[in-house]
Amino acid sequence: MESTLSKGWFALAGALIVLELMFVYEAMIADMAGLQRMFGVFVGLAIVCFAALLYSISEVMYGWE
Secondary structure, three states, X not given: OOOOOOHHHHHHHHHHHHHHHHHHHHHHXXXXXXXXXXXXXXXXXHHHXXXXXXXXXXXXXXXXX
């Protein structure tokens, strides 16, 4: 049984990675500017993007039967 991943999964993974990197960059900028609340917001969004990426990877790896 051979299965290939669709372009949609790769697009989803790419979008989540780009969003996560943007949020980490913005958190770093907010930390350097001394804006702790904005830092917390961007770190939280980066964590949510990372969790979504891990969930989508687990669906691809273990969700198929």
